[in-house]
Each structure stands twice: as structure tokens, then as C-alpha cells.
Amino acid sequence: MSYTILENTIRVTYNKEERWGSLKRLRKSKLRWLVLRRIKLQEKYHLGQLKAKIAKLRTQLLEPPKGSSGAGDGFEVTKFGHGRVALIGFPSVGKSTLLTMLTGTHSESASYEFTTLTCIPGIIHYNDAKIQMLDLPGIIEGASEGKGRGRQVIAVAKSSDLVLMVLDASKSEGHRQILTRELEAVGLRLNKRPPQIYFKKKKTGGISFNSTCTLTHVDEKLCYQILHEYKIHNAEVLFREDATVDDLIDVIEGNRKYMKCVYVYNKIDVIGIDDVDNLARQPNSVVISCNLKLNLDRLLARMWEEMGLVRVYTKPQGQQPDFSEPVVLSTDRGGCTVEDFCNHIHRSLVKELKYVLVWGTSARHYPQHCGLQHHLQDEDVVQIVKKKEKEEGGRGRFKSHSNAPARISDREKKAPLKT
């Protein structure tokens, strides 16, 4: 090897033997790289297959034995009200205390673990709506495998519209992860949206694999292997996002439940203000203290936001709206179009309906004439006009509406008239 020093650079020249040696080294390292890549790929395929196997076995394990219902005794509670919230948490985090505070229904609370042994329902009256809240026994690690009464508890959680994961603010942060794992193990997905993968089984034609974006986690071969694991040989798969193997398995299994969850850190009275601040900044978290009645109103407001309930007040022709009892619709369940509203009142109403008059945030001007597909928003006022009935007030937006609801008038002033 010899060096020649040019103006700013040093040129290194090799003799024949040296060049041969470095070439060999290069080949060796390239070969090693190729082998490593291969092993990594194989690992990826193997891991994907294993994941599919585990998911399949888990599903089999969770199937209730023939002739029995899923939830088990003592846990089926009749649905009541406009939405259902389940309290999930480790023992003695204050679930029963919270239920007693918010609903007025007494649920035994004590300093020893497993005070609550069944499901205890209560009703929260909030924003003219009734929300059913369920106090449940505490669950422990391994609940998804049937430890304690974990299975039944999780089955109830699955039947609800919102999960409140109650955590002890003074205990380890790891509890949140453990509980999330337990719920995920039985097919619950918290605060996630379904993966953007189109999947359809077919009778013939083999597997067609397509994607609308570059995929970094799954390739065609891995997809085939996973489908093979499920004995699916004819199907259409279209990835609309860079999804993972777990996402693909979720879509194939098809029985996942995507739920909203609020993490409630109770007992903030026993920790320092800095820790409270930290916890409050976590995503989807609310910090409370049942003993000191701290922040409970914020928790209620947060629950309300997450449940996506829409209150619609009816207005009989020529009268003031009925603000005492709204029709409560849900954006997540059932939808909140005029058609959903009509179906909520009476099945035959849709056939008799000519149009509805709408006052409120969903209307562009007051009152707006709307058809069945119009989406209603919270606190809208609706007057039903049936086919034979004569409408009230006239249609022009320039006419004054002396019978328009008083409650809306402030809002009307703020919102400029648009068509």
C-alpha cells in the first residue's frame, strides 16, 4: 500500500495482493449481510405465522362452551338509559366509591380487596340523558385467561359503550399497561380505529394481494403465510395503510371490538402536585379524588364527550319545544340522521314524514327544511311535518319566526344567516 499526497487529498493505492484481499473481505461481508437479511426475513415470516397461531388458539379458548352464554352468572345486567359505562380496574382502586359518588346507588366500598363480587348498576343523570354505570369486581393479571372472575368482568366491559379504566394514582404506572394487555388479549382494542385493510373471503380465484401505499411490515409472502394458517386460500386483500401483522390478524379474525377508554387516576389526594400534573397530561386521562370530590365534574364532561350522545328536542307545531325530555341519539351506535331520529320515535314515522324543520347548530338557517339524510347535532330542535299536515311559519328564511324556540335565539344572533 502506498500513499500519494495531492493538494488536499490523500490517494491510497494498493498492490495486487492487497487488492485481492480487500475484494475477498468485501465479498465475505456482502455474503454475511445477505445471510443476515435472509435470517431476519425468515424470522419475520416465522414470527408472523406464530402470531397468527396464537391469535387462532386464543379465539378457540375464548369461545364459550356449548350450551352456556358468554358472560356467566350474576353479571348480566339489563341495559338501561342512553349509554353504558363500565368501571374496570384492579381491586381497591376506588371503583365502588366512584359509583356511589356519581350515581347515588350505594355500592359497598372498603379497604380490603375484592369487596365487590358482582356487577352493580347505577344511573348517572347528566345533560338530560341517563347513563348506566356498572361497578364491577376488581380484576387481576391473568384475568383474560380466567383468573378470578376476570372473564365475566371483561365480557361486561365488551357490552358497554365506554370503558373507564380506574387506576390508583399512587401505584405503579405499569398497571395501565397490564390492564390494557388483559383487555387486548380478549379482542378489545382501546382508543384505536379499525385497520384500513379490506379483506374478503372468496370461493375461488386464489388470493389477490394489493396495496395503495408502500408496506414496511407485511409483504405478499407473509400475508399468504398468515392466510394459510387460517386455511384461507381464496380471498381479496387490500392494504390501504402501512398496517402491521397484528392489524392483519385482527382483520382476519374479524371479532375485535374497538372501544373508547378513559383512564381515570383516582386518589390524587395522596400524591404530590407534580405527579398529579404528570398523570393529567397523559393521553385520555382524567385525574380525580373520590374522597375529596375533586375533578368529578371534569370526568363527567369527558365521559359525555367520548360517548358522542346527541340530544334532539321535539317541538310540536305551534308550541314551545319540549326541553324536558330529549330524544337521545348516538353518533357511534345507530347514527344521528333525521331518519334515525324518526325511527327512534316510531317505526312508521319515516313513511308519513314530509320533511322536518330544524333549529340548532346543524341548520344553516332557522328553521331549515331537512330530509331524512340530514345529520342532527347536539341540542337541535326538530319539528316533524307529516305528509298531510300543513307546515307552520312558511319556508322563507327572511320571515320572522315568532314561534322559534327561545333557547336558540342567542345562538341565532351569533350565527350569520347563510344559505
Ligand SMILES: Nc1nc2c(ncn2[C@@H]2O[C@H](COP(=O)(O)OP(=O)(O)OP(=O)(O)O)[C@@H](O)[C@H]2O)c(=O)[nH]1
Ligand atoms: N385516599 C383515597 N382513598 C380512596 C379514594 N377513593 C376511594 N378510596 C379508598 O379506597 C378503598 C377501596 O375503595 P373501593 O371503592 O372499595 O375500591 P374498589 O375498586 O371498588 O375495590 P374492589 O371492589 O375490592 O375491587 C376504600 O378504603 C376507599 O375509602 C380517594 O379518592 N382517595
Ligand SMILES: [K+]
Ligand atoms: K375494596
Ligand SMILES: [Mg+2]
Ligand atoms: Mg368495589
